[in-house]
Amino acid sequence: MKLRFIVGCVCALSVAVWLVSAPLAAQGRGGPIDPAAALAETPRDAAGHPVLTGVWTGGGGLGATTDATGNAAITLRGRKGSPVNFERDSGIGQRVRPRDDRPWYRPEAWDRVQFNDVHGHNRLAPDPTFQCMPAGVPRAGFPREIAQTNENALVFLYNLHQRHVYIDGRPHPPVEEWIGTWFGHSVGHWEGDTLVVSTVDFNGQEWIGWPGWYTSPDKEVIERITRIGNTVRWEATVTDPSMFLKPYTVRPIVREFNTDPMFELEEPLPCLERDLELMYTRERG
Amino acid sequence: MYAKMKTRAGAIGVALVLALALSVPALTVPSLQAQQAPTLEEAMYNLFDGMGMLRSLREVDMLMSLQVWGTGTIAEVTATTVGPAMPMESYYAEYSYEFPAMRSDVMLASGERKIEVVSGDQGLHAWNEIGERGGGLVDGYGSAEPAMDALSHRLLRLWLSPAGVAKAAAAAGAQVNITMENGAVVLTFPLTDGEPENAAYVQVGDLAGSSVKLTLDADSHPARAEVEYGGRQIVVAYSDYGDLNWDDYQADVMLPRHVVATIDGQTAIDLTVENTNTYNPYVLMPVPDSVVSAAQ
Numbered sequence: 001m002k003l004r005f006i007v008g009c010v011c012a013l014s015v016a017v018w019l020v021s022a023p024l025a026a027q028g029r030g031g032p033i034d035p036a037a038a039l040a041e042t043p044r045d046a047a048g049h050p051v052l053t054g055v056w057t058g059g060g061g062l063g064a065t066t067d068a069t070g071n072a073a074i075t076l077r078g079r080k081g082s083p084v085n086f087e088r089d090s091g092i093g094q095r096v097r098p099r100d101d102r103p104w105y106r107p108e109a110w111d112r113v114q115f116n117d118v119h120g121h122n123r124l125a126p127d128p129t130f131q132c133m134p135a136g137v138p139r140a141g142f143p144r145e146i147a148q149t150n151e152n153a154l155v156f157l158y159n160l161h162q163r164h165v166y167i168d169g170r171p172h173p174p175v176e177e178w179i180g181t182w183f184g185h186s187v188g189h190w191e192g193d194t195l196v197v198s199t200v201d202f203n204g205q206e207w208i209g210w211p212g213w214y215t216s217p218d219k220e221v222i223e224r225i226t227r228i229g230n231t232v233r234w235e236a237t238v239t240d241p242s243m244f245l246k247p248y249t250v251r252p253i254v255r256e257f258n259t260d261p262m263f264e265l266e267e268p269l270p271c272l273e274r275d276l277e278l279m280y281t282r283e284r285g
Numbered sequence: 286m287y288a289k290m291k292t293r294a295g296a297i298g299v300a301l302v303l304a305l306a307l308s309v310p311a312l313t314v315p316s317l318q319a320q321q322a323p324t325l326e327e328a329m330y331n332l333f334d335g336m337g338m339l340r341s342l343r344e345v346d347m348l349m350s351l352q353v354w355g356t357g358t359i360a361e362v363t364a365t366t367v368g369p370a371m372p373m374e375s376y377y378a379e380y381s382y383e384f385p386a387m388r389s390d391v392m393l394a395s396g397e398r399k400i401e402v403v404s405g406d407q408g409l410h411a412w413n414e415i416g417e418r419g420g421g422l423v424d425g426y427g428s429a430e431p432a433m434d435a436l437s438h439r440l441l442r443l444w445l446s447p448a449g450v451a452k453a454a455a456a457a458g459a460q461v462n463i464t465m466e467n468g469a470v471v472l473t474f475p476l477t478d479g480e481p482e483n484a485a486y487v488q489v490g491d492l493a494g495s496s497v498k499l500t501l502d503a504d505s506h507p508a509r510a511e512v513e514y515g516g517r518q519i520v521v522a523y524s525d526y527g528d529l530n531w532d533d534y535q536a537d538v539m540l541p542r543h544v545v546a547t548i549d550g551q552t553a554i555d556l557t558v559e560n561t562n563t564y565n566p567y568v569l570m571p572v573p574d575s576v577v578s579a580a581q
Contacts, residue, residue: 088536089340092347095565099384099406104569107419107426113567114352118534211567245422245571 033058033231037256040229042193050193050227052146052154055265056255058231095211103213103238103248116212127210132271134161134182136206137199137221138236142253145265154188159268165197172200180217182206197223208238208248218242230257322463328470328501329461332451335505337528337538337563346455348448348538349383352562357555359391362438364515367551371395376556379568380443382452385488386570387443390418401432403439404570405488411436412576421573429573433580437491437514444476444489445510445521447540450499455479456487469508472499476512502526506539519553521546529561538563 043051095117105113112125120127129135135158143156152168163183172185180203188197204217219240226233236250323331333339333346340347355376361368372394379388386404393399400414411432414420420427444453454461457474464471476495479487489495495514502508510521523541530536540563544556 085537089347091564092340092536092538096347096349097383097565102567104571105567107417107422107569110419110567110569114562117564117567118562 033254033256037230038228042227042229049190049195052195052225052227052232053148055145055258055263056142056232057144057258058254058256100249101251102211103208103243104245105243106245109214109243112214113212116207116214118212120207120210120212125212127212128206129210131273134206136182136202136208137163137184137186138223138238138250139206139208140183142225142232142234142255160271165195167195172198178217180204184221193226193228195223195225197221197225199223208250214243215240216242227257230259231255232257320465320468322465323470325459325461325463328463328472328505329455331470331505332454332472332501332507335501335539336448336451336507337536338448338451346452348563348565350379350381350565350568351448351538351540352566352568353378353380353540353558354560355556355558357557358552359393359554359556360552362435362548362553364434364438367548367553370552370555379566379570380446380449381568381570382449382486384570385440385443385486386568387439387446388414388418388568388570389442401435401439402570403436403443404572405486406570407572407577408580409436409440409488409490410572410576410580411439412573419569421575422571429576431576431579440488440490440492441512441514441519442546444487444492445497445512445519445546447507447523447544450497450507450510450521452484452487453489453497454499456484456489458483466500469503470501470505472501473497474499504539506541517549519546519548528563529558530563531560534562534564536563 045051116125116127119125121130129139134140140158140161143158145157147155147157149155152170153164153166156163156165161183163186165186165188167188167190169189170187172187178185178201180201182203182205184199185201186197186199188195190196199221200219202215202217202219204215204219207214215238219238222237222239224235232255234253234255237247238244238250239247322328330339334344336348338346338348353376356373357376358370358372359376360370374392374394374396376392377390381387381404384404384406386402386406388400388402391399391401400418400420401411402414403409403411411434412421412429413432415428415430417427421429443449453476454472454474456479457477458480460477461472461474464473474497476489476492476497477487478489478493479485492512492514495512498511499507500509504526506526507523509523512519522545523543525542526539527542528535528537529540529542530538538561540558540561542558544554544558546553
C-alpha cells in the first residue's frame with residue numbers, strides 16, 4: 001500500500017513536470033499554471049474518457065495589472081520602457097526559434113515566407129488575423145472553453161470563433177467533397193486518455209504562425225489533447241508535404257481547468273483590423 | 286572572472302556577464318585616453334551592446350539570424366590561391382547562428398551565379414547549390430555539389446562576419462584577452478567550439494585554436510579582425526556602422542556598411558552593404574542528403 005502510494009506520487013509528479021514543461025510563453029493568457037492542479041482526480045465520463053468540457057485558463061500573458069482606478073496597466077518590457085524598443089525587442093525576440101521550433105519549409109517557399117514576414121502587416125502580404133480572419137488550426141491554440149451538446153461532437157470555443165470536433169467515429173469527407181474552410185474538418189478519437197483530433201479540408205489562406213508561416217489546403221493537423229487532473233496539455237503536429245520538408249510540431253500548450261462554478265468568461269472584444277498608424281514600427285513583435 | 290555566456294529560452298544570453306558588469310555600482314566607460322583596458326566583462330558587454338545584439342530588459346543576445354544585401358567585388362578563393370576581383374551584380378547572404386550556417390548567393394557581373402553554403406546542422410558541411418537556393422533538398426529544384434575543401438574558409442566567413450566574430454569571442458569565454466593598442470580595445474582569443482553554457486552553437490571545425498585579434502572602434506564595434514589559418518593571414522576590416530535595415534524596419538542592430546576581407550594582402554571580398562534584415566528572418570540551411578552521403 002505504501003509503495004503504491006509512493007509510485008502514485010512519483011507518477012503524478014512526473015505528469016506535473018511533463019505538463020508544465022510546455023514553454024510558458026506558449027501558454028497564453030490568464031496567469032500561471034498551478035502544477036498541483038495536475039494532482040487532482042481526473043473526472044471521467046460514462047465511457048471512462050477524461051472530461052474535456054469546461055473553461056480552460058492559464059498561461060503567461062503580458063503581465064497586465066489593475067491600477068487604483070480599475071484600469072488595466074501593462075508594463076512594456078522593452079529597454080527603457082520605450083514602446084519603440086518594446087516592439088523592436090519583441091520583434092527580434094519572438095523570432096528567436098530553435099532549430100525545430102519552426103516549420104521547415106521546402107526551398108520553393110522560402111522567399112514567400114520571408115516576404116510574408118516582412119510585409120505581414122500591410123497589403124502586400126497581410127497576415128489574415130490582422131484582418132480579423134480566423135486563426136485556424138493550430139494557430140488558434142487550445143480553446144478557452146469546450147462544450148458538448150450531444151454525443152456526436154465537442155465544440156471548441158475560441159475568443160471569436162468556434163469549431164466542431166466530431167467524436168462519433170465518422171470519417172473525414174472524401175477529398176472530392178472538401179470545401180476548404182479556415183478551421184477545416186475535425187474528427188477525434190480516444191487513444192487512452194488522449195483525444196487525438198485530425199483536421200483536414202482547410203482553405204489554405206490561414207497562416208500557422210505570424211512570422212509569415214503560410215500553408216496550403218493540403219495540410220493535416222493532428223492535435224493530441226491530454227487531461228491530467230485539472231490540467232490539459234495540447235500538442236499539435238502539422239503535416240503539409242507540398243510545403244514542408246518534414247512535419248512541424250507546435251510548441252505544446254498547458255491549460256488549467258477553471259473549477260470556480262461562479263466563474264464567468266468576459267465577452268471578448270470585437271476584432272478590429274489593425275490600424276497601421278497605431279503601430280510604432282512595422283516589425284510586429 | 287569572466288562569466289560564461291548562458292543559453293536561455295532559445296536565445297544565447299550574456300545574462301551572467303551582464304549581471305557581473307551591472308553589479309559594478311557605476312559602470313564606467315573605459316577611458317581610452319588613459320589607455321586602460323576594460324575588464325573582460327566590460328569589453329564583452331560593450332561589444333554586444335554596441336552592436337545592438339542585447340535585447341529585452343534581460344539584455345540577452347537575441348540576434349540569431351540575419352540577411353545582407355550588397356554589391357562590390359569578390360574573388361575566387363581556394364586553399365592556396367586568391368583569384369582576381371570580380372564585380373558583383375548582386376550579393377545576398379543569410380546567416381544562422383542558432384545552428385551555425387551561412388549561405389551566400391552572388392550574381393557576378395559576368396552573369397555567373399554562385400550559391401555557397403556552410404552548415405553545422407548535421408556535422409559541418411560545405412556545398413554549392415546549383416540553380417536555386419536550397420538546391421538539392423527536394424527533387425526537381427536545383428541540385429547540390431559538395432564543397433568540403435572550402436569548409437574552413439566558409440567557416441571563417443561565418444565567424445568573421447560582424448555578429449559572428451562577437452559570438453566567436455563569446456565562445457572563447459575566459460580565453461579572451463583584453464589589451465589596448467593605439468587607444469583601441471583589442472580582444473585576442475582562439476577560435477573554439479562553444480560549450481553547453483557558453484555560446485554552444487559556435488562550431489569552428491579545423492579552425493580550432495586559430496587566434497583571432499579583434500580590434501574594436503570607439504563605439505565597441507568590430508573594426509578589424511586578423512586570423513592566421515593554413516599559413517595565410519586573413520584580415521577583415523569593418524567600417525561605417527549603422528542600422529542598415531529598411532527605413533521603416535529599423536532594429537537598432539548595428540552592422541558595417543563596408544566590409545573588406547584580404548588574404549595575404551589580396552582582396553577576397555570588398556562588400557558595400559545596401560540593406561540588412563536583422564529581425565531574425567526565416568533562414569534554413571539543412572544539409573542535403575547527397576552532401577551528407579558524399580561526406581561519409
